[in-house]
Amino acid sequence: MADPKLLITGHGGLIGQILWRGLADLFELYGVDICLKEKNGNAFRADISNAEQVTAVFKKIPDLAYVVHLAGDPRADADWQSVLMNNIAGTKNVYEAARAHGVKRVVFASSNHVTGAYEGFPPSLHTRQSPVLITTRHPIRPDGYYGIGKAAGEAIARLYYDLHGLESVCLRIGSVLRDDDPAGDARTQSLWLSHRDLLQLVRKSLLTEVRFAIYYGVSNNRNRFLDIADAMAKIGYQPEDDASTH
Template identity: 35%
Template sequence: MLKKIVLTGAAGRLGGYLRKPLAAKCAALISTDIARMEDPLIKGESFVQADLADYAKMAEIIKGADMVVHFGGHPDEKPFEDILHANIIGCYNIWQAAHEAGVRRIVYASSIHAVGLHPKTTAINIHTPHRPDSYYGLAKCFAEDMAKLYWDKKGLEAVCLRILSCANVTNSRALGSWLSYDDLIHLVERAVDTPTTGFAVIYGVSNNDRSPVDNSGASFLGYRPRDNAEQFAEDILANAPAPDPRDPDQMMHGGPFATTDLGESGVAKLGLSPDDN
């Protein structure tokens, strides 16, 4: 069992699913977020409200941790200043503070939007070059490169989870991109449990028949997703808009982020149900 895990973004949607399974893996789970934690704390968990961009605060929270599970930050495209604050400076603070504290590994919520402008008809893999579709995706590229730098120069391990779409299946893109909450938990558990990872990238996607990504290069992590979005295909396709191969939103890995302007929300175009947004 680990001594201490720090979970950032703990008051957020995905963080909320991770608190219990992570608390079970360590003597002390320190959950943190800029927002207040509305849900009751669980056994072994404490909460610190803090801004990722505040280095001194992050360094204090991370001191003594074995691992940081970094899910905090904006999950959507925003004006550059917002992305800079939470997703770029915030990530730098996490990596530098983790290095200073002698943390073993960071498990990071990266995103498909780091490679969002590759066409979906080409299966991309863990070696596919960065091709961001937004400032948001660009910040994920920065964090992945920083993770590589801190592994190469400082020996700080990192597992970058390029999550596709961890939300209810409400559109035809999600038939390929869906990551169920159970598979998210399994993925994060594997990223924490695997004895040695070095620097690793893996796509966060369920075992969908229509998955557009190839995770075979990261099989050593033992991530074997069980859920499959095909169960929703009939209903979703019956109500889907007319297929249009000239529409980048339908053709690119990043979906609607392909055509949203820099600084404007891509998530707003996804048509997620209220409990997922």
């Protein structure tokens, strides 16, 4: 039996490359990224803010079963216009194309910035840890336009599940580092998501029978302030790393 087909949007970025290497044993991989100069094997160039370009990519991948949606402006301080076009409209375009082409499930890369303001407000934003363990049941408290864009993406995912049955797991990802070394400031050590824990979390989000969920994505860091109990209980996430003992 052929491996199911998986499209990774933004596959050329840091997280995209980790997943591209780590999921090849389970899926027939396809990628889309605005930074590509031209089509390269199973990878396509497209601007996700352009619905026609997104649709054209999906048409080239018959029987596509899964999408990991990473693409968008990754800057935590992105301006509103960029968030509106690349992160909100772009996510809607991906979900609409997924719906129209019979995709079973999307794993959406949300962000800890959806609740970043629990760490304080300017001028003390992100200068202290949250005084409480933040769960997905806490109200959203975005710390900027980027966080608003990711919260909107979660809302789009919920709408497409309720209206169309398009399954989604939204992952509020912490800090994924290029060198995978969390020996930085205290906030990074709290929010670190190691490469192997990232890969495990995405694998289990793709293969779970849970049809819609939102989970935080961090390693089992001693000083973490984001709750991962739901992901551990519902999809069997068992993080192997802790920034304090790395």
